[in-house]
Amino acid sequence: MIAPLDKRNGRIEKAARLAAERDRKFRDDPEPTVASRLGQIGVLGWAIVAPILLCVLVGRWLDWTLKTGIFFTAPLIMLGAAAGLWTAWRWMHRQ
Numbered sequence: 001m002i003a004p005l006d007k008r009n010g011r012i013e014k015a016a017r018l019a020a021e022r023d024r025k026f027r028d029d030p031e032p033t034v035a036s037r038l039g040q041i042g043v044l045g046w047a048i049v050a051p052i053l054l055c056v057l058v059g060r061w062l063d064w065t066l067k068t069g070i071f072f073t074a075p076l077i078m079l080g081a082a083a084g085l086w087t088a089w090r091w092m093h094r095q
Contacts, residue, residue, distance in 0.1 A: 040095070043091070044088050044091065044092070047084060047087045047088045047091055048081070048084035048085060048087075048088050049084065050084065051080040051081075051083040051084040051087065052077060052080035052081050052084055053080070054080060055076035055077055055079055055080030055083075056073060056076065056077055056080065058072075058076055059072040059073030059074070059075075059076035059077065060073055062076075
């Protein structure tokens with residue numbers, strides 16, 4: 001049995017309204033592009049790696065100056081990783 005014309009028109013109107021609402025929502029807040037996502041990944045990578053590299057350089061300099069092997073480098077790598085991950089965490093939650 002075919003639904004009466006007025007019921008079919010109601011469903012069509014509802015579907016058209018929902019489609020228009022989705023289009024409007026997409027125009028107001030579009031999905032980020034692939035390039036934008038790749039840029040975010042790059043920023044996060046450098047936010048983590050830069051403090052680690054800085055701490056490695058400082059640790060190696062201290063170890064070379066004080067002739068202590070890797071006494072300063074090892075803990076400073078951990079400290080740099082913690083600082084980088086914390087920075088990345090904060091950046092992600094601001095986005």
